[in-house]
Amino acid sequence: MSEHFHQSTAPFNTEAGYTFSKLEFAYHTWGTLNASRDNVILICHALTGNSDAKDWFYGLFHEDSVIDLDKHFVICINHLGSCYGSTGPTSINPDTQKKYRADFPHITIRDLVRFQQRLLDHLNIEGIQLVVGGSMGGMVALELSLLDDRVHAAILMAMGAEHQPWAIGISEAQRLAIQADKNWDNGFYEDDAPPVNGLKAARAMAMITYRAPENYQSKFGRSINGEKDIYEVESYLRYQGSKLATRFDANAYIVLSKSMDSHDISRERESTPLRNVPTLVLGFDSDILYPPNEQQLLADILPNAQYQKVSSPYGHDAFLIEFEQINTHISNFLNLLESNHE
Numbered sequence: 001m002s003e004h005f006h007q008s009t010a011p012f013n014t015e016a017g018y019t020f021s022k023l024e025f026a027y028h029t030w031g032t033l034n035a036s037r038d039n040v041i042l043i044c045h046a047l048t049g050n051s052d053a054k055d056w057f058y059g060l061f062h063e064d065s066v067i068d069l070d071k072h073f074v075i076c077i078n079h080l081g082s083c084y085g086s087t088g089p090t091s092i093n094p095d096t097q098k099k100y101r102a103d104f105p106h107i108t109i110r111d112l113v114r115f116q117q118r119l120l121d122h123l124n125i126e127g128i129q130l131v132v133g134g135s136m137g138g139m140v141a142l143e144l145s146l147l148d149d150r151v152h153a154a155i156l157m158a159m160g161a162e163h164q165p166w167a168i169g170i171s172e173a174q175r176l177a178i179q180a181d182k183n184w185d186n187g188f189y190e191d192d193a194p195p196v197n198g199l200k201a202a203r204a205m206a207m208i209t210y211r212a213p214e215n216y217q218s219k220f221g222r223s224i225n226g227e228k229d230i231y232e233v234e235s236y237l238r239y240q241g242s243k244l245a246t247r248f249d250a251n252a253y254i255v256l257s258k259s260m261d262s263h264d265i266s267r268e269r270e271s272t273p274l275r276n277v278p279t280l281v282l283g284f285d286s287d288i289l290y291p292p293n294e295q296q297l298l299a300d301i302l303p304n305a306q307y308q309k310v311s312s313p314y315g316h317d318a319f320l321i322e323f324e325q326i327n328t329h330i331s332n333f334l335n336l337l338e339s340n341h342e
Contacts, residue, residue: 038127080107088251102187106258161264175257199253288316
C-alpha cells in the first residue's frame, strides 16, 4: 500500500461555475499497474471515509476476495471537498491564502467524478476493469461508469438512482444541527473552537439511519449504562458522535452531504442513452436509508444491470460488514462477465 499526493494547477470548473485554480489530490494505491495501464480497480469511498480503502473495505482485500493484488492495481481517491488530503474546506484557498471554510463552493457528485478523472488522466490510466462503491461512493461509481469510457464494469451498493427526499431531509437535519452549534460562526469557526457539539448531533442522527431498528433492539435492548446513568443506546450514539468530531471537519460534512443531494441519474440526461456498462447493484434488506426497492429501480433503469439482495441485520452499514455475501455476489457477477467474453 502506498499513499500519494498530487497537485494540479490546471483550472477546474465546477457545474455551478466556480473555478479552482489549484487542486490537491490524496489517494492510495495497491498492486502494480500493468504495461497497458488497464488492470485498475477503482474504489470510491463514502461520506466520511478516506482513501485508505484497505482499512474500511478490508473484506475486499482478503485472500479469497475479488481483489488479487498480483493482478490488479487498486486506486482509491479522497473526494474533492473532504478533509483527508484532497482539496476541501480546510485547504488553503490559493486566491486568498486563507482556508476556504464556508467559502468552499457547492459541488455535485459529477464534480467529484470529474475530479477523479483529472487524477486518472494524470496517471495515464487506460482502462478500469471495475469501479465499486457504496452509499455516496456508489453514487460516484455510478456516475463515473456513465461518464467515462474507460470503465468496463461497475458494482454499486446501498444507493439509488437519485437522492430521495427522505435522505435529503435526514442530511438537512444534520446540517441544521451543525449550524445550530454556538461555535458555528456561519462556517468560519476557529481551528481551536470547531462546532463539535453540532457535529456530534449530526453523527448521532446519521448513526440511527445507518442501522435497522431490530439491530438496535438486539444490540442494546433497554440496557442502562451504569457509569453514565443513561441507556446504552444513548451512550453508543454519544460515543459515535464524539469519535467523528475528533476526525472530521464540519464544513466538509456539509459540502459532501449537499453534493449527495445533487445525485440524480436522470439530471440533464433525459434524451441521452445510458452507457451499456455491465453493472451489479446490491441492496441490503434492512437498509432504511436507501431501501432495497431503490436499488431494484436503479437496476431496472440501467441498460445492462442485474440486482441482488443481501440479507443482513446491519441496515445501511451492511455494505461495510457483509463481505462474505458481497464477495459471493461480486465473484458470480465477474465470472458471468468472463464467461460471456469466452
